[in-house]
Amino acid sequence: MRYRTLTDGTTTFDVSALVLGTMNLGVTTDEETSFAILDRYVEAGGTFLDTANNYGQWGDSNGRLSEQLLGRWLASRGLRDELRLATKVGAAKKDPRLPLSPTPPTNYEGLAAGTIQASAHESLRTLGVEHLDVLYGHVDDLETPLAETVGAFCKLQADGVVGLTGISNVALWRVVEARAEARRQGVPPYALVQQQSSYLYPVPDVERHNWASPELYDYARSVADDDGAGLAVVAYSPLLQGAFVRDDKPLWEGYDHPTSRARLATLHDVARDLGATPNQVALAWLLGGPAPALPIVGASSVAQLDEALGAAELVLDEDVRGRLDAV
Numbered sequence: 001m002r003y004r005t006l007t008d009g010t011t012t013f014d015v016s017a018l019v020l021g022t023m024n025l026g027v028t029t030d031e032e033t034s035f036a037i038l039d040r041y042v043e044a045g046g047t048f049l050d051t052a053n054n055y056g057q058w059g060d061s062n063g064r065l066s067e068q069l070l071g072r073w074l075a076s077r078g079l080r081d082e083l084r085l086a087t088k089v090g091a092a093k094k095d096p097r098l099p100l101s102p103t104p105p106t107n108y109e110g111l112a113a114g115t116i117q118a119s120a121h122e123s124l125r126t127l128g129v130e131h132l133d134v135l136y137g138h139v140d141d142l143e144t145p146l147a148e149t150v151g152a153f154c155k156l157q158a159d160g161v162v163g164l165t166g167i168s169n170v171a172l173w174r175v176v177e178a179r180a181e182a183r184r185q186g187v188p189p190y191a192l193v194q195q196q197s198s199y200l201y202p203v204p205d206v207e208r209h210n211w212a213s214p215e216l217y218d219y220a221r222s223v224a225d226d227d228g229a230g231l232a233v234v235a236y237s238p239l240l241q242g243a244f245v246r247d248d249k250p251l252w253e254g255y256d257h258p259t260s261r262a263r264l265a266t267l268h269d270v271a272r273d274l275g276a277t278p279n280q281v282a283l284a285w286l287l288g289g290p291a292p293a294l295p296i297v298g299a300s301s302v303a304q305l306d307e308a309l310g311a312a313e314l315v316l317d318e319d320v321r322g323r324l325d326a327v
C-alpha cells in the first residue's frame with residue numbers, strides 16, 4: 001500500500017492512497033460481503049473509507065444505509081482509531097417526499113450553515129463515532145453565500161468534530177474562491193476536492209463541474225508547492241464502474257468518443273505488456289500522475305477489491321506513462 005499526507009496547514013494526517021468507496025455497501029452489496037470487503041481492505045493496509053449521508057437515497061431508502069453499515073462494522077471490529085473516515089453532506093434530500101435529481105430541481109439539502117451542522121452531527125450518530133476525519137460538501141451550493149458554507153465547516157473543525165474539510169462536484173473557480181474566503185476568515189481551507197476522474201476524459205462541456213480537469217490537477221500541484229495548506233484530488237469512479245473491461249458496463253454519456261476508444265485500446269495493450277489488468281493500470285496511472293490522485297475504488301466482491309489493491313504496488317515508469325498519455 002502507498003500512503004499520502006493530507007493537510008490544511010493546521011490538521012495533518014496520513015491515509016492510504018487507495019481509498020475504499022462504500023457507496024454500495026449495505027445498499028446493493030449485502031452485509032456479509034460488505035464486511036468481508038472492509039476486512040480485506042484493512043488487512044491490505046487500507047486506512048481511508050469514503051461514505052456519504054445520501055447513499056441509497058437514489059432509491060427509496062433513508063440514504064444512511066452506507067453510514068449505518070459502516071457504523072455496525074466499526075462497532076464490531078473496534079478499529080475506529082486506526083482508520084480515517086470521510087463522509088459528505090449537502091446532497092441528501094431536502095424534502096424527503098421528493099426524489100433526488102442531478103438536474104434542477106435537484107432537491108439537495110444544500111450547504112447552508114444549519115444543514116451542515118445538523119447533517120454532520122447526524123453522521124456522527126449514525127457512524128457511532130465522536131469525530132469525522134474528513135467532511136465534504138457533496139455538491140457545490142451556489143445559492144448559499146460561500147462565506148456561510150466555509151464558516152460552517154470551520155465551526156465543526158473548531159468544535160473538534162471534523163478534521164479536514166473538502167468539496168465535491170464543484171467548478172475549479174469555486175474551489176479557488178472558497179480557499180481565498182477561508183484565508184479571509186483566518187480559518188483552514190478545504191484540503192480535499194473529490195471529483196470524477198479516470199484514465200478517460202469526457203467531451204468538453206462547460207456545464208460539467210463534477211470532473212477533475214487537468215487544470216484542477218495543476219492547481220492542486222501549485223498550492224502544494226507554495227503554502228502549507230495542500231489540496232488533495234480524490235478521484236471517484238476511477239474505473240468508470242467497470243466500463244474499461246466489461247461489455248455490460250457501457251461508457252457513460254460524454255465518455256464514448258473516438259479518443260476514449262483509442263485510449264482504451266492502449267490501456268489494454270499496456271496492461272498486457274506489464275502483466276497487469278487494465279483496471280490496475282488505470283488506477284496506477286491516477287496514483288502516479290504529476291499531481292497524484294487518491295482513487296476511491298468501489299467493489300462488490302473481495303475479488304474485485306483484490307484486483308484494485310494490486311494497483312497500489314504498480315508503478316508506471318516514464319515510458320509507459322508516455323505511451324498512455326500520447327493518445
Ligand SMILES: NC(=O)c1ccc[n+]([C@@H]2O[C@H](COP(=O)([O-])OP(=O)(O)OC[C@H]3O[C@@H](n4cnc5c(N)ncnc54)[C@H](OP(=O)(O)O)[C@@H]3O)[C@@H](O)[C@H]2O)c1
Pocket residue numbers: 020021022023024050051138168169194195235236237238239240241242245246279296297298299300303304305307308
Ligand atoms: N462525490 C461523489 O459525487 C461520488 C460519486 C460516485 C462515487 N463516489 C465515491 O466513489 C466510490 C467509488 O465509486 P464507484 O463505485 O463509481 O467506483 P468504480 O471503482 O469506478 O466502480 C466500482 C464498480 O466497478 C465494477 N468493478 C470494480 N472492480 C472490477 C473488476 N475488477 N472487474 C470488473 N468490474 C469491476 C463493480 O461493478 P459491479 O458492482 O456492478 O460488479 C464495482 O461496483 C463510491 O463508493 C463513493 O464512495 C463519490
